Structures are given as structure tokens and as C-alpha cells.
Amino acid sequence: MTYKPPWLNLICMGVMVASMSADASAARSVAAIKADILNLSQGFIGQGDPDFSKQRTLEVLVTELLAAAPQPPVRDRMDLLAGPWYQVWGPYDYRGNDRGTVDPKITVDEIYQVVFRDGYYYNVNPVRGKDRIALLRGEFQLVPDKPDMLRVRFTRFPGNKGRPADIPIWELAALAEAGKLPAKTTIVPGFIVRWFFGGGALREVYTDADMRITYGGDSVDDRADEHIYIMTRPAAAAGGS
Numbered sequence: 001m002t003y004k005p006p007w008l009n010l011i012c013m014g015v016m017v018a019s020m021s022a023d024a025s026a027a028r029s030v031a032a033i034k035a036d037i038l039n040l041s042q043g044f045i046g047q048g049d050p051d052f053s054k055q056r057t058l059e060v061l062v063t064e065l066l067a068a069a070p071q072p073p074v075r076d077r078m079d080l081l082a083g084p085w086y087q088v089w090g091p092y093d094y095r096g097n098d099r100g101t102v103d104p105k106i107t108v109d110e111i112y113q114v115v116f117r118d119g120y121y122y123n124v125n126p127v128r129g130k131d132r133i134a135l136l137r138g139e140f141q142l143v144p145d146k147p148d149m150l151r152v153r154f155t156r157f158p159g160n161k162g163r164p165a166d167i168p169i170w171e172l173a174a175l176a177e178a179g180k181l182p183a184k185t186t187i188v189p190g191f192i193v194r195w196f197f198g199g200g201a202l203r204e205v206y207t208d209a210d211m212r213i214t215y216g217g218d219s220v221d222d223r224a225d226e227h228i229y230i231m232t233r234p235a236a237a238a239g240g241s
Helices: 006-043 053-068 074-081 169-177 190-197
Strands: 083-089 112-116 120-126 132-143 146-161 184-188 199-207 211-217 227-232
Touching: 006 053, 006 083, 006 211, 006 227, 053 199, 053 227, 074 146, 074 199, 083 169, 112 169, 120 169, 132 169, 132 184, 132 199, 146 169, 146 190, 184 190
Parallel strands: none
Antiparallel strands: 083 112, 083 227, 112 120, 120 132, 132 146, 146 184, 146 199, 199 211, 211 227
């Protein structure tokens, strides 16, 4: 048996305690940064950002968050990415040319995106002034030379007449994919969506169990056009899709 002097044990214990304290401090730091991002985003609800000033304010915190919690490539985060997400704040305009403006047809405090592991997602939101839920479907692929990027193309744009009283509206995404919407209607025919809606890119910069930060843009190579989205898990969601 090798003899260890008492002072060596004390040093080892000190190193362990210091390491545990550092880990706890880092965890608190990430939680505090996330809280600041969420609070700031909530203050922006309903507002556009044509001059990117709100986005730049958020990006200071996002940079701090990524330094505290570096992210692996998006392919290694797919299990975290899957499931429903509530958009706390974003540009609010998915189809117009004036990115950063508020689309008058969108109910800004009820925008969801539901990501499926099989390579597609749905944007889900009520249409303001109409008794209808919109479900825009997009397909995504990994971009080999850009580890945080997803290339997107839109494929269908169905809707549901009325709002089911017994399920959250994000659950309509799985029903739409299965062809089982309770009151399906077509908002835009599929061939028009595929021809004219085109697609774009999502740059997934941060994902954990309850927060997602992504940028949406028209091209995987053009970051000047990117707009930030701050998302959290819906309170009633009980896991991924």
C-alpha cells in the first residue's frame, strides 16, 4: 500500500471542490444568460425589426451563451431539436420581401414550429381574422460543409378549419403529416408552394432541452439576410415528436 501524506489528500479534495464549484458556476451562468435572452425576447413580442437593432441586442447575449455552452454540430443535436417549439420572438414574416416586418395575418403570440426527426417540420399558427390554423410544411437536409446549417424547401401549405378544443394546435402537425386533420382545407396548393415558395436555410446556433436559437434566411451562404428566432418548449409539451 502506497503512503499518501495527509496534505496530499487535502490538495486533492480542494481540487475536486474547486472543479465542482466551477461546474456549478458555469451552469448558473448559462441559466442566467438564457433568462436574460428570454426576458429581452418577451419584451419584443409583436414588434418587427427592419433595422436589425433588436437582433443585434440579442446577439450580444447569444455570443455570451455560446461561449459558456459551445454547441456540437446540428446533426448531433437532432434529438434535442425534434418536437414542438414556441416562437417567443422572430421576424414574423415568412413569405414577404420585407423581412423583419409583422405579417398582419399572423397571431404573433401563437407561432409554433414542430420538427420531426425524419427531415421535415411544420410552422403552425392561427390566421388572424379567420377561423383557421395554418400549417406550412418544410423539408430540411444537413449541409455537409456547414455543421450548424439546415437547407430547407417548402412542400405543402394545408390548414385546418376551426380550432380543435381538445388538443394544442402544435399537435395538428403530426395529424397533417398523417393526412388526418379533423377539418382539412388548402391554404395554398402544393404545386404553387413547391414552385414559388422555394426554400431557404436554418442556422441552428443553440439547442438544449428548453431553448432553441436559430437563424432563418434565404440562402445557406448569405448571412446578411438572416433573422434570429428565439424559441422555447411549449409549457404543455411532454417531449419530442
